[in-house]
Amino acid sequence: MREFKSKAFWRAVLAELVGMTLFIFLSITSATGNMKSSNPDQDVKVSLAFGLAIATLAQSLGHISGAHLNPAVTLGMLASCQISVFKAVMYIVAQMLGSTLASGIVYGIRPDDNKELGLNTLSSSITPSQGVGIELLATFQLVLCVIAVTDKRRRDVTGSAPLAIGLSVCLGHLAAISYTGCGINPARTFGPAVIKSNFENHWVYWVGPMCGGVAAALVYDFLLYPKFEDFPERIKVLVSGPVGDYDVNGGNDPTAVEMTSK
Numbered sequence: 733m734r735e736f737k738s739k740a741f742w743r744a745v746l747a748e749l750v751g752m753t754l755f756i757f758l759s760i761t762s763a764t765g766n767m768k769s770s771n772p773d774q775d776v777k778v779s780l781a782f783g784l785a786i787a788t789l790a791q792s793l794g795h796i797s798g799a800h801l802n803p804a805v806t807l808g809m810l811a812s813c814q815i816s817v818f819k820a821v822m823y824i825v826a827q828m829l830g831s832t833l834a835s836g837i838v839y840g841i842r843p844d845d846n847k848e849l850g851l852n853t854l855s856s857s858i859t860p861s862q863g864v865g866i867e868l869l870a871t872f873q874l875v876l877c878v879i880a881v882t883d884k885r886r887r888d889v890t891g892s893a894p895l896a897i898g899l900s901v902c903l904g905h906l907a908a909i910s911y912t913g914c915g916i917n918p919a920r921t922f923g924p925a926v927i928k929s930n931f932e933n934h935w936v937y938w939v940g941p942m943c944g945g946v947a948a949a950l951v952y953d954f955l956l957y958p959k960f961e962d963f964p965e966r967i968k969v970l971v972s973g974p975v976g977d978y979d980v981n982g983g984n985d986p987t988a989v990e991m992t993s994k
Contacts, residue, residue: 735818735973744797745822751793751801752830753837756923758785760838760850779905782914787898794894802917803827804945808875811949813966816973824919831923839927851924852913852937860936863912867940868947870904871916875948883957916941 735741762781763774790799800806803824810820839849854863877900880886881893901916908914915921915937925931953959 735816741819744819745826747793747797748800748823748826749830751789751797751799752827752919753834755785755789755801756831756834756920757837759920760835760924763850764838764842764846764848775906775909779902779909779914782905783898783900783902785898786901787892787894790894790897791892797823799894801827801919802874802941803919804871804917804941805875805878806945807942808879808945808949810970811946812879812953813961813969814974815969817970819973827919828922831919832926833923835923835927849924849928850913851928851930852915852921854913854933854936855911858911860933863933863936864940864943866908866911867915867936868944870908870914871941871944872948874900874904874916875945876952879949879952880957885957912936916944918942 759778759782763778786801789801793799798809800809800823806815806820806823806827809815810817815823835849842849854860858866874897878897881889881896883889904916905914908916918938918941921934921937925934
């Protein structure tokens with residue numbers, strides 16, 4: 733109820749919706765705009781577009797919502813006990829709505845001779861199980877980067893956290909785009925699938941990224957850079973969010989943002 737009554741919370745959900753709409757519009761149009769480009773050139777172009785879009789939007793919206801813009805990132809933050817279950821659910825719903833809205837816009841403005849919508853599909857050379865593995869590892873490095881560069885315990889992050897995250901997205905695409913089209917973001921895959929009514933192997937783009945996001949959070953928090961909060965404190969965050977995140981009695985500005993380094 734503390735989050736439900738907070739204006740800042742709902743502004744954060746709106747920021748996820750707006751950010752995801754812009755992200756999908758910018759990235760999908762870059763992937764479908766020039767169908768005459770050769771494959772290697774197109775892969776680099778699309779990878780840069782996805783990475784730069786995330787970096788730009790993380791810089792623009794990070795102070796409002798944390799600019800997760802990815803259910804796998806949101807689930808990783810939940811596994812890391814940095815957000816509440818309610819916030820995670822609302823973020824994922826907003827991300828899926830934003831992706832569907834943007835995909836519909838792109839589908840409506842596309843040229844008549846262009847039937848593509850950036851729908852993720854598996855390469856004929858790999859199986860669905862191999863696709864899960866590729867998506868898992870590509871998402872693992874992304875969520876690990878997000879959690880590491882935004883860790884409030886660190887004092888050595890002097891560069892731009894949004895840029896680092898954007899480069900991580902770009903890296904994931906350069907590695908995986910030839911095999912799975914590089915989802916690493918279930919909402920990004922969901923929008924085009926809804927508009928095209930094509931859910932073939934769609935589960936791959938949920939199972940892989942979601943498992944990768946959770947694995948990255950657990951490995952970082954329990955093995956690489958352990959946290960020492962008591963278990964009751966972690967559960968309290970999952971139920972009601974971080975202490976001091978929102979002031980129900982009129983405060984509209986969150987004091988903790990997940991995607992900015994401190």
